Amino acid sequence: MADARATIVPQLDNVLRTSNRRDFLRLAGMGGVGIFFPAVIAGCDREPTSPFESVEIDLATDRGAMNYLYALEQLQLAFYVRVTGTRFVGMTAAELTAFTAILAHETAHRDFYRRGIRSGRITDGIQFDFGSIDFSSRSSVMPAARLIEDLGVAAYNDAGRLFSDPSNLLIASKILAVEARHASAIREFIFLSGGVMAEYFAGDDVIDSRGLDRAKTPAEFAVESDVFFVTKLETRGA
Amino acid sequence: MHMTSAIRTASPVTALQLALRLEFLEAGFYGRALTNPAFSTGAQAFTPIERAVITQISKHENAHVSLLRASLGASAPPQPATHDFTGGSGTGNGPFPGVFTTKAEFLKVAQLLEDFGVRAYMGQGSELMSDKNLLTTALRIQAVEGRHAARIRTLRGEAAWIPGTSSTGYTTFVAASGKSQADLAIGVYGPVGQPGVQGLSAGEDNLVQGTVIFAALATSEAFDEPVSAETVNAVAALFAA
Numbered sequence: 001m002a003d004a005r006a007t008i009v010p011q012l013d014n015v016l017r018t019s020n021r022r023d024f025l026r027l028a029g030m031g032g033v034g035i036f037f038p039a040v041i042a043g044c045d046r047e048p049t050s051p052f053e054s055v056e057i058d059l060a061t062d063r064g065a066m067n068y069l070y071a072l073e074q075l076q077l078a079f080y081v082r083v084t085g086t087r088f089v090g091m092t093a094a095e096l097t098a099f100t101a102i103l104a105h106e107t108a109h110r111d112f113y114r115r116g117i118r119s120g121r122i123t124d125g126i127q128f129d130f131g132s133i134d135f136s137s138r139s140s141v142m143p144a145a146r147l148i149e150d151l152g153v154a155a156y157n158d159a160g161r162l163f164s165d166p167s168n169l170l171i172a173s174k175i176l177a178v179e180a181r182h183a184s185a186i187r188e189f190i191f192l193s194g195g196v197m198a199e200y201f202a203g204d205d206v207i208d209s210r211g212l213d214r215a216k217t218p219a220e221f222a223v224e225s226d227v228f229f230v231t232k233l234e235t236r237g238a
Numbered sequence: 239m240h241m242t243s244a245i246r247t248a249s250p251v252t253a254l255q256l257a258l259r260l261e262f263l264e265a266g267f268y269g270r271a272l273t274n275p276a277f278s279t280g281a282q283a284f285t286p287i288e289r290a291v292i293t294q295i296s297k298h299e300n301a302h303v304s305l306l307r308a309s310l311g312a313s314a315p316p317q318p319a320t321h322d323f324t325g326g327s328g329t330g331n332g333p334f335p336g337v338f339t340t341k342a343e344f345l346k347v348a349q350l351l352e353d354f355g356v357r358a359y360m361g362q363g364s365e366l367m368s369d370k371n372l373l374t375t376a377l378r379i380q381a382v383e384g385r386h387a388a389r390i391r392t393l394r395g396e397a398a399w400i401p402g403t404s405s406t407g408y409t410t411f412v413a414a415s416g417k418s419q420a421d422l423a424i425g426v427y428g429p430v431g432q433p434g435v436q437g438l439s440a441g442e443d444n445l446v447q448g449t450v451i452f453a454a455l456a457t458s459e460a461f462d463e464p465v466s467a468e469t470v471n472a473v474a475a476l477f478a479a
Contacts, residue, residue, distance in 0.1 A: 160363065161373055198287040
């Protein structure tokens with residue numbers, strides 16, 4: 001169990017990517033000896049009621065693009081609810097203040113999509129699994145926060161092209177700006193608590209030689225966040 | 239990323255020229271700071287962390303200049319030889335006289351320029367919708383400027399994000415500098431006390447996001463706001479030599 005708790009999220013994600021959750025559950029259901037990932041079994045907060053439960057999003061319309069970003073914000077909100085709820089050992093006052101503010105921002109973002117997408121909105125209750133994260137441990141939470149924020153920024157960077165209505169693009173870019181601030185702040189905290197580089201806030205690991213942040217497609221986002229989504233994200237049309 | 243070599247329509251060209259004008263300003267600003275004697279030794283010297291942050295920001299701004307110049311080709315405006323970083327429209331007597339003698343003032347101007355840069359890119363997004371590659375590139379730059387802005391703010395002991403009270407705070411800053419709001423055009427954080435105004439006229443205290451109207455001022459912090467091209471040019475002119 002202790003090993004499962006210490007699993008670094010990106011590594012776990014990579015493992016799951018090569019043998020996805022559906023295959024695992026199908027094998028388990030068949031009585032096969034599918035105990036590949038005891039850490040996952042032990043670490044799951046909740047077994048899905050249906051392993052094939054998913055939200056399907058058609059990205060060919062502005063509404064679809066907004067639904068996609070709504071799913072993203074649900075993920076971030078759910079994560080920060082846990083971060084501020086458990087508060088890892090050694091969390092500083094400054095970090096708690098920042099996480100509380102970030103939680104408020106993600107709540108506002110979630111509220112924007114929930115209230116703004118009137119018809120054809122995906123479920124407000126996407127189910128998440130953060131069993132791969134030990135919320136009592138800084139070394140587990142902070143890399144997860146960095147991943148989720150950087151991934152959010154990359155998703156918003158790419159999603160802009162999906163919009164036809166400039167007013168929808170504008171609001172997405174407003175949120176993008178704040179997510180970038182989040183990402184910077186998280187990385188700064190990692191640096192201040194023993195990280196390597198002061199320039200990590202916009203480090204060479206995420207900003208390329210042209211000075212550009214990453215852009216990741218909805219398909220890439222779905223893959224890289226798959227470990228967290230119990231309700232599976234299925235996007236098409238982009 | 240492959241830059242399309244198709245003939246650009248007027249809107250994207252104008253938007254890119256605007257972006258480049260701002261990047262020239264930022265690149266010049268940070269380039270000068272890194273070689274500024276006052277910030278190298280003595281009481282106003284950058285700490286190692288500050289210098290590392292400024293160096294990284296400078297690297298990005300130079301990269302943005304290169305990228306935008308390459309994209310604009312013959313339509314690229316010339317790089318200014320100098321700027322007036324006191325914000326005095328070329329007089330050298332603007333509201334930031336200590337910008338290169340006092341580190342605190344330098345960082346204050348840096349925050350204003352970075353927060354403003356984010357808003358400027360945001361305001362031009364709609365002009366780039368006809369070219370998806372360009373739009374994505376602009377968003378990717380905007381994100382980097384957002385990271386810059388956050389880090390400069392925390393270097394100054396501010397929150398990484400812009401509170402809805404910034405417009406009021408800016409007015410106070412302007413008053414303390416002895417300059418009037420009018421001298422500084424609209425200002426970086428937008429008109430004060432107009433939370434109901436949407437679009438490019440809104441300030442950072444805006445609560446109207448499309449059809450969704452938020453009640454608490456604190457929610458304005460979750461959304462940065464755009465500025466118009468006119469505002470970008472007005473502020474850029476303050477720093478022009």
